[in-house]
Amino acid sequence: MPFTCKSYIGALIFIFIYSLSLYGRYFFEWASEQGIALQLTCVVTLIIVSLIFIRFPKKSRKGINRNEFHCILIVLILTISSFLSTHHSYNLLWGIGSLIGIYLFLNYFFNTRNIKVLFLSISFCGIVEAIYGIWRFYYSSLRWAMGHFDNPAGFAGMMIAVLPFAFYFIKQTEKRYTFYGIMGSIIIILALCYSSSRSGIVAGVIIAMFYFLRKIKDHYFKRINTNKSIVLSSIGVALILGAIYLYCQKKESANGRLLIWICSINMVIDKPLLGHGVGAFDSEFMNYQAQYFKKTPYSRYAQLADNTKQTFNEYLKGFISIGIIGMFTIIALIVRILKFTLKRITLEKEAAIASLCGIAVFGIFSYPLYYVAIVIIIALNLHILIACQIRRVQLPRLVEVLSGAIFIATTLISIFYTSKTIKHEIVWQKLKENTVVSDTELLSRYRDLYKSYNNPLFLYNCGAVMNSKSAYNQSRLILTECEKYFNDSDLQMIQANNYYHLGDYSNAERCALLASHMCPNRFTPLFQLMEIYNKQGQKEKELNVARSIIHKEIKVHSNTVLFIIKKARQKLETDRM
Numbered sequence: 001m002p003f004t005c006k007s008y009i010g011a012l013i014f015i016f017i018y019s020l021s022l023y024g025r026y027f028f029e030w031a032s033e034q035g036i037a038l039q040l041t042c043v044v045t046l047i048i049v050s051l052i053f054i055r056f057p058k059k060s061r062k063g064i065n066r067n068e069f070h071c072i073l074i075v076l077i078l079t080i081s082s083f084l085s086t087h088h089s090y091n092l093l094w095g096i097g098s099l100i101g102i103y104l105f106l107n108y109f110f111n112t113r114n115i116k117v118l119f120l121s122i123s124f125c126g127i128v129e130a131i132y133g134i135w136r137f138y139y140s141s142l143r144w145a146m147g148h149f150d151n152p153a154g155f156a157g158m159m160i161a162v163l164p165f166a167f168y169f170i171k172q173t174e175k176r177y178t179f180y181g182i183m184g185s186i187i188i189i190l191a192l193c194y195s196s197s198r199s200g201i202v203a204g205v206i207i208a209m210f211y212f213l214r215k216i217k218d219h220y221f222k223r224i225n226t227n228k229s230i231v232l233s234s235i236g237v238a239l240i241l242g243a244i245y246l247y248c249q250k251k252e253s254a255n256g257r258l259l260i261w262i263c264s265i266n267m268v269i270d271k272p273l274l275g276h277g278v279g280a281f282d283s284e285f286m287n288y289q290a291q292y293f294k295k296t297p298y299s300r301y302a303q304l305a306d307n308t309k310q311t312f313n314e315y316l317k318g319f320i321s322i323g324i325i326g327m328f329t330i331i332a333l334i335v336r337i338l339k340f341t342l343k344r345i346t347l348e349k350e351a352a353i354a355s356l357c358g359i360a361v362f363g364i365f366s367y368p369l370y371y372v373a374i375v376i377i378i379a380l381n382l383h384i385l386i387a388c389q390i391r392r393v394q395l396p397r398l399v400e401v402l403s404g405a406i407f408i409a410t411t412l413i414s415i416f417y418t419s420k421t422i423k424h425e426i427v428w429q430k431l432k433e434n435t436v437v438s439d440t441e442l443l444s445r446y447r448d449l450y451k452s453y454n455n456p457l458f459l460y461n462c463g464a465v466m467n468s469k470s471a472y473n474q475s476r477l478i479l480t481e482c483e484k485y486f487n488d489s490d491l492q493m494i495q496a497n498n499y500y501h502l503g504d505y506s507n508a509e510r511c512a513l514l515a516s517h518m519c520p521n522r523f524t525p526l527f528q529l530m531e532i533y534n535k536q537g538q539k540e541k542e543l544n545v546a547r548s549i550i551h552k553e554i555k556v557h558s559n560t561v562l563f564i565i566k567k568a569r570q571k572l573e574t575d576r577m
Helices: 005-026 033-055 066-084 091-109 115-138 152-170 175-194 198-216 226-249 251-270 280-295 314-341 347-365 372-387 397-433 439-450 456-468 472-482 489-502 505-518 524-536 539-551 559-576
Strands: none
Touching (some): 005 372, 033 091, 066 314, 066 372, 115 152, 115 372, 152 198, 152 347, 198 347, 251 280, 251 314, 280 314, 280 505, 314 372, 397 439, 397 456, 456 472, 456 489, 472 489, 489 505, 489 524, 524 559, 539 559
């Protein structure tokens, strides 16, 4: 069937949106890369959908099906949770906005008759990124392929998400599509292997197993017999073998993730029903890690501890954010959606299911939802699975008008907020690169930006700059505000330094101890404690810390560590004289 002009326009717009999530940093200079990319994706898609609503109001009235209603309930749960959270993290809202915008955009441009154009678009984007990742791996000093992403996890996650769309074309009857599918699949699999992502390889095995089982038994989803047990058992065995493989390949890395999961589970246990709130992980996790090492100072994980920004398990993060009640409610709604979706599986649905399965397995060991490119593919999969249902209920005209008005108002607010954010990011980037202005002028510009910008990364950078320029009280206030958004050992060390120079040795000791417990393999917090006790005249505590430094195992040799050990030895030698 020939494709229409509308489908080609939709495909080009989709490629543009997807490219923006990957290559936007090459056209704009900002520090919060994924955060801004998420906002841009959300705003661009909302603008496009708003223009469609305004220009073609009748064609936009498609009504709503049962699965879309269940999805709306999930969105409401997550949106309310985000607004009620005391941690002031709105990335989830931007992610929801992106999902809704992309879903509605795809719903307007694509249907069952022209969906192949969409598959060509997403597989093409994946193949191009895979080729770039392989090329960059060979012609640079990188140890892993990671394409345009900041690390191999995002690159591998994208390869996993797009691989089923390349497989889709292998099953097509036309030879040109079959050839395209085979070549694209080989390129993507090679890129996945070069990424050296153990999580990605395990997810890839699960996708391959999915297709293998579909091949030997096309309709196992429909039958209630031993086939289901075989499928579930096979997947379970694959996950167990995958977990063993992940652990044995890099035991230190795997043990580091186990430490993160242990502390994350402790967070869930503390507030199991409703969770800590959206964004709580960034601001509270390191405190739980500090509590863990305070209780078990000789833990085998002590040398592996570091500042942690991700849970390396999307499900644990969900339980931390919205608790057991929220997660089980969402899981129940997803199961209900799948119940109606899987009644009849087409080749298109098969690709979407495989993609979501790959992302779901990848999410057990990594953080795919952090990357905008993967969020876009999730929205595409949802469109394939639930948008094409025939049975739709037409909403009352008043509801449609109100929904449209709210949607357009949200779009305008998003445009305003994102334009301000990008402006602030550009100013911040220039401040970070500026080495010409005087210290007084630099601090003045940081203060001006601080009045209107509360990005956590900016707050941390601003506090660190204030500290380095001896503006200790301002640095203390800014970093105290930053702790509401995220907290780590580096922040506490700067706070300890602030309190030390302000003469508040009690709080300086508290921050240095907290920093030491957060990352017990670090020497700098102990050095700070030694200096604090020296100022307080607490000789015995000072010498005890010096002895701890002398006997401490070195994780990474550096001049700073050698200097601290030398100072500790001098303290002990002076005491003996």
